[in-house]
Amino acid sequence: MPAPARIVAVPSAAPAAVAPPADWIETPTAARIVAALAFAQATSDVAVIYGAGGVGKTCTARHYAADMANAWHAIMTPATAGVVPALEEVCAALGIPPSNGAAPLHRSIVKRVAGTGGLLIVDEAQHLAPAALDQLRSIHDAAGIGVALLGSRDVYARLVGGDTAATLDRLRSRVGRRLHLTATTADDTAAVAAARGIGTADARKTLAEIGAKAGGLRGVAKVLRLASLHAAGRALTDADLRAAWRELGGA
Numbered sequence: 001m002p003a004p005a006r007i008v009a010v011p012s013a014a015p016a017a018v019a020p021p022a023d024w025i026e027t028p029t030a031a032r033i034v035a036a037l038a039f040a041q042a043t044s045d046v047a048v049i050y051g052a053g054g055v056g057k058t059c060t061a062r063h064y065a066a067d068m069a070n071a072w073h074a075i076m077t078p079a080t081a082g083v084v085p086a087l088e089e090v091c092a093a094l095g096i097p098p099s100n101g102a103a104p105l106h107r108s109i110v111k112r113v114a115g116t117g118g119l120l121i122v123d124e125a126q127h128l129a130p131a132a133l134d135q136l137r138s139i140h141d142a143a144g145i146g147v148a149l150l151g152s153r154d155v156y157a158r159l160v161g162g163d164t165a166a167t168l169d170r171l172r173s174r175v176g177r178r179l180h181l182t183a184t185t186a187d188d189t190a191a192v193a194a195a196r197g198i199g200t201a202d203a204r205k206t207l208a209e210i211g212a213k214a215g216g217l218r219g220v221a222k223v224l225r226l227a228s229l230h231a232a233g234r235a236l237t238d239a240d241l242r243a244a245w246r247e248l249g250g251a
Helices: 028-043 057-067 083-094 102-113 130-143 153-160 186-195 201-211 216-231 238-247
Strands: 046-051 071-075 119-123 146-151 175-181
Touching: 028 046, 028 057, 028 119, 028 146, 028 175, 028 186, 046 153, 057 071, 057 119, 057 146, 071 083, 083 102, 083 119, 083 130, 102 130, 119 130, 130 146, 146 153, 153 175, 186 201, 186 216, 201 216, 201 238, 216 238
Parallel strands: 046 146, 046 175, 071 119, 119 146
Antiparallel strands: none
């Protein structure tokens, strides 16, 4: 009986050849998001920040929560659409053990955040059912803290129209700041290019074209990461960026 084939591990590209994820970059759009979050925290109000994907909402929310005292970032998913799982996700962000049932969860959260002058940032809020969104309004009312809802265009659309508008009228009336982000701007892409040391005009133009497409800065980040692998330590060129974009399925 022949000996089993020996499995040989093939080393991947050296990690040093791939650019590590960049630290948070203060793009003009990121600055607008920070301003809206800071407003909600300073005034204990409700902010809704919504719109296109890839403009930096989640990265900026994560940066804000890490940088500011008493700011917490909870990211929702389809699995947390209901009241109880949404509250459990908030508890995880607050670092407190979850209780059994919606009412005990609500009381635990309110006890933890009341009087802190804090801000609860609820990201990907488009996944939440109307009852879960209204539960966040109840936390805001009971604890007197700021709440920021971040997500897709659906977040605000559900507050102002359709079948859910009547259910969410109390939340809508509490919105003190609304920030609609329609797309990644050329200035946003330019800020990323400058932070990454992209110096040539052609390369900056290519990044601006990629940033203007669906996915915005998310696509830019993926292109930069892949292009850095092609460049293998040398300065990135326009050709590297275009090759990476083609490899990712871009035109």
